[in-house]
Amino acid sequence: AQRVTQPEKLLSVFKGAPVELKCNYSYSGSPELFWYVQYSRQRLQLLLRHISRESIKGFTADLNKGETSFHLKKPFAQEEDSAMYYCALAKYSGNTPLVFGKGTRLSVIA
Amino acid sequence: EAGVAQSPRYKIIEKRQSVAFWCNPISGHATLYWYQQILGQGPKLLIQFQNNGVVDDSQLPKDRFSAERLKGVDSTLKIQPAKLEDSAVYLCASSPVHRGDNEQFFGPGTRLTVL
Numbered sequence: 001a002q003r004v005t006q007p008e009k010l011l012s013v014f015k016g017a018p019v020e021l022k023c024n025y026s027y028s029g030s031p032e033l034f035w036y037v038q039y040s041r042q043r044l045q046l047l048l049r050h051i052s053r054e055s056i057k058g059f060t061a062d063l064n065k066g067e068t069s070f071h072l073k074k075p076f077a078q079e080e081d082s083a084m085y086y087c088a089l090a091k092y093s094g095n096t097p098l099v100f101g102k103g104t105r106l107s108v109i110a
Numbered sequence: 111e112a113g114v115a116q117s118p119r120y121k122i123i124e125k126r127q128s129v130a131f132w133c134n135p136i137s138g139h140a141t142l143y144w145y146q147q148i149l150g151q152g153p154k155l156l157i158q159f160q161n162n163g164v165v166d167d168s169q170l171p172k173d174r175f176s177a178e179r180l181k182g183v184d185s186t187l188k189i190q191p192a193k194l195e196d197s198a199v200y201l202c203a204s205s206p207v208h209r210g211d212n213e214q215f216f217g218p219g220t221r222l223t224v225l
Contacts (some may be wrong), residue, residue, distance in 0.1 A: 103151075
């Protein structure tokens, strides 16, 4: 069975400091990995996906198949980045259910 | 485009009562998901529909949970009878089948409290 692990429940950083939210997964196939974000009083929304290899709001994430990791990084945190971040896995491309980690709450301190 | 709509937003019931949640996906989205999110956890899939057919309901507790999407658009999720451990946020999500990129669009959720 597939599993997503986010080891940190809460991560606090100062504004302008680098951020790294960790995500590890277990799945024997070739999954798709995603980061979803939920800002205060907003719905869960897609931040980025590994297949697109794009940077969204300054965030990037690289899929490391050897370490089965998909860590989310940003070089300079902003206060508006404070939110709940969920790493998620889909077994294959197409319309498949997501398996989510427990989430990491990022708090950026001014 | 209008987002995924859910109602009610909040519901408080006593254990052993029944409750129903409603979801209206984004227009044209063939795939619809119901997730359960218990406090402190990530969302967990309950059921997936493709149009009006069930694709995956392996994690749905079928002794008390049921869901339908009769016309391939709106969906309802029912719990009967509710237990204390059903207290959670119930999220509905939809995705357009033709994209195949797995982006799911989430509704605001229904927060259920079972007393």
